[in-house]
Amino acid sequence: MPATTKIVRTLKTVSIFTNVPEEALVEIASLLEEVDVPAGTAVINKGDVGDCMYLVASGRLRLHDGARTLDEMGAGDVFGEMALLDSSPRSASVTTIDDVRLFRLGQEPFYRLMAERSEVAVGIIRVLSGRLRARLRDVSSLYDRKEEVEHELEIGRQIQEGFLPEVLPQPPGWEIAACFSPAKEVAGDFYDAFPLAGGSMLGIVIADVSGKGVGAALFMALIRTLIRAQADLNFSTLESTSDAGDTRADAAVRTISHISNYMARVHGRAHMFATIFFGVLDVASGLMVYVSGGHDAPAIIGPDGVKQRIMPTGPAVGLLPNMPFRSGELYLDPDDTLVTFTDGVTDAHDPQGVHFGQERLMALIAEPQPSASALVVNIEAQLEAHIGGARQFDDVTLLLVRRKPSV
Numbered sequence: 234m235p236a237t238t239k240i241v242r243t244l245k246t247v248s249i250f251t252n253v254p255e256e257a258l259v260e261i262a263s264l265l266e267e268v269d270v271p272a273g274t275a276v277i278n279k280g281d282v283g284d285c286m287y288l289v290a291s292g293r294l295r296l297h298d299g300a301r302t303l304d305e306m307g308a309g310d311v312f313g314e315m316a317l318l319d320s321s322p323r324s325a326s327v328t329t330i331d332d333v334r335l336f337r338l339g340q341e342p343f344y345r346l347m348a349e350r351s352e353v354a355v356g357i358i359r360v361l362s363g364r365l366r367a368r369l370r371d372v373s374s375l376y377d378r379k380e381e382v383e384h385e386l387e388i389g390r391q392i393q394e395g396f397l398p399e400v401l402p403q404p405p406g407w408e409i410a411a412c413f414s415p416a417k418e419v420a421g422d423f424y425d426a427f428p429l430a431g432g433s434m435l436g437i438v439i440a441d442v443s444g445k446g447v448g449a450a451l452f453m454a455l456i457r458t459l460i461r462a463q464a465d466l467n468f469s470t471l472e473s474t475s476d477a478g479d480t481r482a483d484a485a486v487r488t489i490s491h492i493s494n495y496m497a498r499v500h501g502r503a504h505m506f507a508t509i510f511f512g513v514l515d516v517a518s519g520l521m522v523y524v525s526g527g528h529d530a531p532a533i534i535g536p537d538g539v540k541q542r543i544m545p546t547g548p549a550v551g552l553l554p555n556m557p558f559r560s561g562e563l564y565l566d567p568d569d570t571l572v573t574f575t576d577g578v579t580d581a582h583d584p585q586g587v588h589f590g591q592e593r594l595m596a597l598i599a600e601p602q603p604s605a606s607a608l609v610v611n612i613e614a615q616l617e618a619h620i621g622g623a624r625q626f627d628d629v630t631l632l633l634v635r636r637k638p639s640v
Contacts, residue, residue, distance in 0.1 A: 237262050240336065241259060244288070268287075268334070268335045268336070270329050270333045270335060271329065272292075280322045281323045284339065286314040286337075289306055289307060289312075289334075290308060292333030292334060293306065297328065402427065405516075408634075409435075411426075412609050423457050423630070424631075425457060425461070429468040433515070434516065435513070435514040436511070436512075436514075437521070437632065438457075438460055439510050439531075440510070441577070441628070442456065456509070460492060460511065463488040468513065484513075489511055493550040493551050496551030497554040498554050501554075505551065507550045508526060508528040509524075509528055510523065511523060511524050519565040520563075521563050521571070522561070523543065525543060525544070529576050535570075541563070543563060570633055570636075571634040572608075572633050573631070573632045573633070574632075575629070576627065577629040581620050581629065584623045589616060598612070609631055
């Protein structure tokens with residue numbers, strides 16, 4: 234045991250005992266138990282119920298919540314004092330960084346000191362008040378930061394909304410309908426519909442960028458911009474005659490291939506990719522050429538139900554450079570609807586974890602509806618009822634293209 238004078242010298246550096254007279258410090262020193270703790274040892278574990286406080290004589294300790302460091306303590310610091318006043322479980326852990334020498338003060342002698350020495354009571358109140366003020370400053374700072382982040386996310390949400398078509402084109406004889414429900418403030422899903430070749434063709438896009446949150450949203454904006462730019466470049470000189478199918482097919486493949494190579498080459502270190510269904514519709518004939526890069530298989534429905542599923546014609550976009558893509562063709566008869574969706578629809582789950590699923594979706598879209606918009610509303614309602622009180626964990630996006638019945 235170190236000499237009493239050395240202990241007293243240590244006590245004088247502790248804020249609790251700042252105004253305690255020397256003779257009282259000598260008395261307090263006699264109540265302390267010296268504890269030597271090797272480096273890397275847990276002195277306090279979160280959740281334990283404590284009955285003592287510790288004064289640090291030498292060495293360093295880490296106050297932490299799991300792997301997250303909250304503070305670092307050294308000579309003259311005090312910890313565990315709340316356990317003397319409140320029997321609640323410890324709110325954090327304390328682990329030694331170096332070999333540490335501590336002085337332990339138990340609950341019973343502490344209460345006696347509080348009763349006999351008002352200076353000790355004042356000291357503990359001073360320490361707790363200081364920590365409360367620091368915690369309030371931290372909370373205030375976190376609140377300000379939270380408001381700042383929420384403001385930035387709201388700006389991001391508004392910008393992202395600007396990348397989605399404000400009004401969907403409605404070529405004569407056709408109806409385009411969509412819904413978009415992000416799981417967070419910003420999303421990785423997107424859809425688009427835009428005229429090509431002077432309005433004789435219609436570009437149709439639905440995509441799901443890997444990941445969630447801000448990173449996925451940034452890639453969503455990039456890919457959406459690239460698709461519009463590449464599609465306009467590749468289709469601007471084409472004619473819309475039905476016998477130009479091969480040319481349109483080549484242009485569709487070039488559009489997706491260029492985007493995939495650019496993403497893989499320039500942004501490969503981000504390890505981001507996207508599943509994309511890109512179709513170009515000849516609004517006069519109902520013929521659509523498409524490239525489906527790893528996307529969930531869209532469905533064509535007619536008056537008698539599901540007619541066809543559109544399988545992928547290539548891998549997800551942006552995985553690796555020079556990945557092979559091929560085109561496909563589909564034809565929409567009068568009263569047919571092309572239903573495209575992201576996996577947030579089929580993966581949506583109820584509070585018990587049961588997914589909405591492909592089978593349920595196919596049965597739902599097979600039910601007759603008077604319009605594409607009505608079908609979208611019905612799918613949204615069924616999804617909402619299925620999810621119930623569960624958290625929506627993925628973006629939900631639908632894009633429907635319906636050829637109106639012949640008059």
